[in-house]
Amino acid sequence: MSSGTATFWIVIAATCACFGALFGFLFKDGPTVDGMIFGTCVGVVAIAYERGILLPGYSRRLRLLPTPAYFAAAEISLLLVVLVGMAVTGSLMWTLGLTDKTPLQAVTPKLGPVIYALAVSALFVSVLRVRDLLGSGTFANILLGRYHRPVSEERIFLFLDLVGSTAYAEKHGDLAAQELLKAVFRAIAEPVRRHRGQVDDYVGDQVIISWPLMRGIEQARCVACVFAIRRTLSKDHDGWVTRFGVVPEMRAALHGGSVVTAEVGVDRHKIAYFGDVMNTTARLEGLCRETGRDVLISDVVLARLPVLPDGIEAEALGTHRLRGRSGTMVVHALDETRKLKIVAEAHSRLEAIDERKVALLGQAASAG
Known part of the structure; x- marks a missing residue:
């Protein structure tokens, strides 16, 4: 399972929905549809940011910072991503008529849910980084205990x-x-x-x-x-x-x-x-x-x-x-085969030409 597969994101979305339901169970009268929607949307946005899919250029620049500055900037960035994710999700739910809150209430995150979302996001990020260090297959096999005994x-x-x-x-x-x-x-x-x-x-x-x-x-x-x-x-x-x-x-x-x-x-x-x-x-x-x-x-x-x-x-x-x-x-x-090599080389040249065209258009647009 990897961050580039549909399975990965289905699992992430389902797990985030479960944590959204858990929030209602712990702090309200019980799990709610609102909580599950918020959990899914905010969690997926936070993980997409952490995986470098959302704002990839910004994430790459952050990693060039000295370690103390990187950790501080990363935590602040994650907080902003969570706040924006909650506001956008609230706005979408109000627009679709899925909440009876006023527009201002729908887009204004509350302290309790924000802290909970940050804690859950930090947990997800930690687990995914351990998985990255070990490799997804190794991580799953260790969790399942598949090779505790030699096979x-x-x-x-x-x-x-x-x-x-x-x-x-x-x-x-x-x-x-x-x-x-x-x-x-x-x-x-x-x-x-x-x-x-x-x-x-x-x-x-x-x-x-x-x-x-x-x-x-x-x-x-x-x-x-x-x-x-x-x-x-x-x-x-x-x-x-x-x-x-x-x-x-x-x-x-x-x-x-x-x-x-x-x-x-x-x-x-x-x-x-x-x-x-x-x-x-x-x-x-x-x-x-x-x-x-x-x-x-x-x-x-x-x-x-x-x-x-x-x-x-x-x-x-x-x-x-x-x-x-x-x-x-x-x-x-x-x-x-020789035929496939010729086709592959031609395809590569066309791709390179297209990339250069895009770069030149970008330069022209910047100059304009």
Whole structure:
């Protein structure tokens, strides 16, 4: 579940409605429709602001402030968002005839509900930030206690590695390299969510993504995700070059099989995977350098896929002995067909032209 999905917002809205009903139960004669509507509307607005969907530019500028100033400004901003949300909701309810209050009473927030809304919003924000730190899948599994005891399961793993990150750090410095990594990890999050993958870990410049086996092979999601990520990074060519001087490229390896999954840690919990599959996937990703191919997939996974996504083709590379392993593996390279590449490149160029047109129109309007 992520902040970009309909499920996320349905859950948020329903939970906010419950807290609105709870307010009536605690402080009035009982739950009311008004309270549930206020809870839903104000809660959704507050979470939309916290997630950076509402006023994204302002939120980004806030994060550039020193920590003490950021916390002070963030709390004041959240208070203003709650006040505006309550006023707008009250006005809407009066307009629709859902309240018998006067217009002034409808749009004027009262102290008690404001404090309650702030407390609930702070609780929501805290929970969501913990979820973000752990990852949505890990957070849900820890809450449900699914992996308190080790479980054997089949999963598909995708190892992604940023090409040339070491050279970039040597040339531009570690801080600049970290900014590039942050931007890349942020960009790939949406394709991973769209293809129902789970980001399990970040290890330096590497991202580890996984799917339960059946979910990953259904509609060849694991393969589609790889190329969706590659297209996401390549389509904003000018933006990457302007910000970082390079267009990021990722090497990718897909492998799967049986792993033992367990919740580990005391002060900090995480879901960890144990088994040869993890080491093999890492070695397969290293084979990308030796073969000069960007995307490799093991025969184990490829054989389970019902069909490859449209425009993607597999090339058999034969049997390889992976570094540090005694056995061998049949490996295939994945790539877009030439026709699809031409279409994708043309589409990217058109998008870039459209973005430049919008920028020029904006500059012209500002000058006018």
